Amino acid sequence: xxxxxxxxxYLVTQMGNDKSxxxxxxxxxxxxxxxxxxxxxxxxxxxxxxxxxLIINETVPNRFSPKSPDKxxxxxxxxxxxxxxxxxxxxxxxxxxxxxxxxxxxxGTRLTVL
Amino acid sequence: AQTVTQSQPEMSVQEAETVTLSCTYDTSESDYYxxxxxxxxSRQMILVIRQEAYKQQNATENRFSVNFQKxxxxxxxxxxxxxxxxxxxxxxxxxxNFGNEKLTFGTGTRLTIxx
Numbered sequence: 001x002x003x004x005x006x007x008x009x010y011l012v013t014q015m016g017n018d019k020s021x022x023x024x025x026x027x028x029x030x031x032x033x034x035x036x037x038x039x040x041x042x043x044x045x046x047x048x049x050x051x052x053x054l055i056i057n058e059t060v061p062n063r064f065s066p067k068s069p070d071k072x073x074x075x076x077x078x079x080x081x082x083x084x085x086x087x088x089x090x091x092x093x094x095x096x097x098x099x100x101x102x103x104x105x106x107x108g109t110r111l112t113v114l
Numbered sequence: 115a116q117t118v119t120q121s122q123p124e125m126s127v128q129e130a131e132t133v134t135l136s137c138t139y140d141t142s143e144s145d146y147y148x149x150x151x152x153x154x155x156s157r158q159m160i161l162v163i164r165q166e167a168y169k170q171q172n173a174t175e176n177r178f179s180v181n182f183q184k185x186x187x188x189x190x191x192x193x194x195x196x197x198x199x200x201x202x203x204x205x206x207x208x209x210x211n212f213g214n215e216k217l218t219f220g221t222g223t224r225l226t227i228x229x
Contacts, residue, residue: 033216033217040221042219042221042222043217043219044219045216048215056216058216088157092159097215099147099210100147100166100209102149102161102164105158105160107157107158108158
């Protein structure tokens with residue numbers, strides 16, 4: 001059983017388009033995250049949700065809008081895609097907001113903007 | 115603000131040998147947690163080992179152990195008896211508690227295992 005799943009795994013699109021990435025976790029966790037990994041493999045937090053409530057927003061452009069319909073899902077919608085948005089996007093979840101908790105990562109979505 | 119620094123972009127080790135990956139960090143919090151995550155070519159991020167800052171004893175998980183030097187803000191990972199499956203990017207990460215529980219990652223070290 002996949003603990004944290006993301007769809008799609010690969011996304012190729014043109015500049016200016018709008019796209020969404022979906023994430024689901026079946027671990028019963030309360031907290032979910034979006035991370036961005038750039039071409040140099042650097043990973044940076046974008047957003048964090050706890051029980052559907054936004055708790056961390058790391059100065060991400062407002063073209064990026066996360067949505068959590070329930071605590072098992074956290075989707076990421078990106079408007080007006082730019083070349084610099086090309087990256088691998090990882091969804092993760094943890095049992096709760098405790099800093100000691102292991103975060104379980106999805107397989108990543110490689111977004112390529114042409 | 116918290117930062118994590120990995121000064122070794124690449125390391126290599128002979129199979130069955132021991133290798134140590136370095137990590138230094140900075141945080142103003144007294145209560146924090148340190149992690150090593152592994153990212154193999156499959157891209158899947160996997161937790162290798164975790165250390166609570168309040169614990170003086172170094173964490174150990176089978177062939178993986180850490181050398182946690184709190185005063186020096188150093189957190190190195192030792193891999194013993196290296197295996198081909200250990201080849202991956204290794205990321206050091208830091209987390210604090212409620213309100214800032216995101217993982218702050220270092221830039222990673224690519225580990226190659228030489229058969």
